[in-house]
Amino acid sequence: MSSSPLPPPTLRLGFDAEALAANWRALDLLSGKAAAGAAVKADAYGVGAARVVPVLAAAGCRMFFVAHWREVPALLPHVAPESIAVLHGPASAEEVAYARATGVWPVINSVAQARAWSAGGGGTCHLMVDTGMNRLGVSLEDLGDPAIAALEIDICLSHLASADEDVSQNEAQRRAFVSVQGAVRARRYSLANSAGIALGSAYHADLTRPGLALYGGIARAELAGQIRQVVHPEAVLLQVRKLKAGDKVGYNALFTAAGDMRVGVLSLGYADGYLRCWSGIGSFRWQGRKAPVLGRVSMDLTIVDLGEMPDCGEGEWLTADYDLPCAAAASGLSQYELLTLMGQRFGR
Numbered sequence: 001m002s003s004s005p006l007p008p009p010t011l012r013l014g015f016d017a018e019a020l021a022a023n024w025r026a027l028d029l030l031s032g033k034a035a036a037g038a039a040v041k042a043d044a045y046g047v048g049a050a051r052v053v054p055v056l057a058a059a060g061c062r063m064f065f066v067a068h069w070r071e072v073p074a075l076l077p078h079v080a081p082e083s084i085a086v087l088h089g090p091a092s093a094e095e096v097a098y099a100r101a102t103g104v105w106p107v108i109n110s111v112a113q114a115r116a117w118s119a120g121g122g123g124t125c126h127l128m129v130d131t132g133m134n135r136l137g138v139s140l141e142d143l144g145d146p147a148i149a150a151l152e153i154d155i156c157l158s159h160l161a162s163a164d165e166d167v168s169q170n171e172a173q174r175r176a177f178v179s180v181q182g183a184v185r186a187r188r189y190s191l192a193n194s195a196g197i198a199l200g201s202a203y204h205a206d207l208t209r210p211g212l213a214l215y216g217g218i219a220r221a222e223l224a225g226q227i228r229q230v231v232h233p234e235a236v237l238l239q240v241r242k243l244k245a246g247d248k249v250g251y252n253a254l255f256t257a258a259g260d261m262r263v264g265v266l267s268l269g270y271a272d273g274y275l276r277c278w279s280g281i282g283s284f285r286w287q288g289r290k291a292p293v294l295g296r297v298s299m300d301l302t303i304v305d306l307g308e309m310p311d312c313g314e315g316e317w318l319t320a321d322y323d324l325p326c327a328a329a330a331s332g333l334s335q336y337e338l339l340t341l342m343g344q345r346f347g348r
């Protein structure tokens, strides 16, 4: 058997490292006296933890949040274990053992997790307190439990449910968090996600935890103009075809040519996260010119109108129009989903 190298991908997630670093610096500045950390769970929101984490570390970020223990190995080559926090916490003896072996500190979410952590030898950890979202976290009533009181806590955190909206829940959670700060002894406190940073200094505490905004998402209108786009989905033009009036395009023939036209078939489809919602409304760019999506997006392929780019041939790379706030408005998807949908076939 020959050992030919695997050919390069025909779709890639273009990545602007400078924009990522600039977004982190902007969010750190907006966090005032608090330092900004970074949520890098779900492979850094689909952007790729292996390339995101070194850029953030070089920019000055010192705290990284993942959700799963199995996300830790992607970070360990790049940052110190004590700068990694695992949000789901230690739920089993294997997870406690893994935390202790790697030196990564868990986020304790319940009295049961606090007991499991201490039983496994304990040591520094973080504590998530629920202030009204009823997702993960120790409830306010349980804060006095001896298992919680015995913990050695670095970050005491809580999470805002509705920071992207102007609703009274934000102030209610802020007040609850002030009471948590009185009840839980920790080295530092943390409440705000991306949108929470824009709510102002009363929400900043000691450490903020932006995710979405690092990667170009506009979590609240206040952040527009301060945040740059970081990723650009790109796909190779696999085939160019000439159509005549009446020719139909794609599944269910949703598009019919009105006259002669030149169309292109791109190596990108809904299996890659370029969902069928872009059928007939999405568009791509090549050298500043626009190629609208024609008909239905397929699993692996998308057909575009090359009318504005007669010189664009097979093998060229086209870039999807995927500016997150605009793409969210056009598609009905959230900016979070638009990022995390990007599939495994993308070169990262």
Ligand SMILES: *Cc1c(COP(=O)(O)O)cnc(C)c1O
Residues within 6 Å of the ligand: 039, 041, 087, 159, 192, 193, 194, 195, 209, 210, 211, 212, 213, 219
């Ligand atoms: C995902 C997450 C964040 C980041 O939230 P964004 O809205 O993406 O900024 C912060 N904290 C916790 C606990 C999270 O789960």
